[in-house]
Amino acid sequence: MKVDDTIDTFNSLVKRRGFIWGPSPEIYGGLAGFYSYGPAGMTLKNNILSLFRRELRYFGFGEVECPTIMPEIVWSASGHLDRFIDPVLKCKKCSTLYRVDKFLQENLPNLMIDGLSFNEMEELIKKHELTCPKCDTNFSKIEEYNLMLKTSVGNNVTAYLRPETATTTYLLFNRLDQDARKQYPIRVFQYGKAYRNEISPRQGVLRMRAFDQFELQMFISKHQEMEFDDYEEIKNNKLPLLDWKLQENGIDIPNSLSLSEAISNKILKKPAYAYCLYIGYYLTKILGIPEKSIRFRQHSLNERAHYADDAWDLEIKTRQFGWVEICGIHDRTDYDLRRHAEYSKQNFEISMGSDPNIKEVPQVLEIAFGIDRIVYTLLETAFNVEEGRIVLKLHPTLSPNTVAVFPLVRNKEKIRSLALKVHRELLKNRVGSFFDAAGSIGKRYRRQDELGTKWCITIDYESLDDNTVTIRERDSMNQIRIGISDLPQTIQNKKIE
Ligand SMILES: [Zn+2]
Known part of the structure; x- marks a missing residue:
């Protein structure tokens, strides 16, 4: 075996030492987007989870677990049925599906494809006479392709495998509120599988169709978002922040700013949200990921989910895939609870302050980790070759x-x-x-x-x-x-x- 400092050496190590195997099932040729963990990989993953669970007690978070399958109405309410879609082209002859924006970007690399409407994309296909790369046949019209995996339960009840854990946590709101005994914000997390039926996942373990999420939610009042006690304790910590104004000016190096500076410079709006960035940063740092490989990148207005008030990705620098998002911190406002209140006919207005007459639907702040991406980026950043010796410099608390x-x-x-x-x-x-x-x-x-x-x-x-x-x-x-x-x-x- 060639022992050098390359990605090939790393990729073979990951398989050879029993970290991650696939695509699964390997003996039948494998299906893209599905992977298995070997004994070493599973121990590493469990060690990360134990560390996260231990630390989250310190931050006051409780844990819940919900079913991974939910009936259709849940996904109508959450917006996933209408909006969790990719535009696709289908070949008229061989029926191969192509994700339109990716397909256009590959064929027309000099054009800006992001943000184009379906009509504009169809015009481009006609103008450039693009056909199916497999059989040179024309495409039918652009269709909407929902990324959720559909199933039916029992006596023909339409249901979907959850595309995120977060929504299933929101469905518990009444129960969580009783359980919290008026102590706000309510802090809770859920770990578990989520499923996304990606059309043609390519980035190995970074784009899995069945993957592990670890998502933290805070249910908080508007007042508390601005006046948040725990913020005082962490506001002097410096974080590497790449806001969208820097990005617009072509800058990709983050500013090291304390959270209180970020608030006073209006880069961040809410102290409670700043606290969420800090939790994301803290949990990443204790894994032993070097500071220079971490940055927070703010979403532009176009990139943000339609309901989000602010969104930052915590990214890790990798050699194989560039900057990789391992965590998203989202200000989801009261969108989720409002929608579920409407669809379930429940009342989610509660009084969260000292005046029992003032009632509101809580805001949701979310810290969403992808655990498989953490395993991957951790392995890559720990990988070293020193004078022909391969060594994974994992923290001893985490190593298998x-x-x-x-x-x-x-x-x-x-x-x-x-x-x-x-x-x-x-x-x-x-x-x-x-x-x-x-x-x-x-x-x-x-x-x-x-x-x-x-x-x-x-x-x-x-x-x-x-x-x-x-x-x-x-x-x-x-x-x-x-x-x-x-x-x-x-x-x-x-x-x-
Ligand atoms: Zn074809």
């Missing part, structure tokens, strides 16, 4: 194995059984240990470097005499000797930061 334990030689029973004893003792202390006796010691080190294991422990002849082992640290490759009885405590002390 915290430590690996090796008997120096595998055919010496005493060494092997002591190594197993050390391994089991670490597991008993709930240290994520992996036992490996296969292959040369050098190969075992390489395998753990590629999995991001921070410490490798080797049991050798000396261990039999004095109950000590060597610990090798992943990044420096320095080795120290340490007593076996001190191992669990030493690892725990180093791990928690």
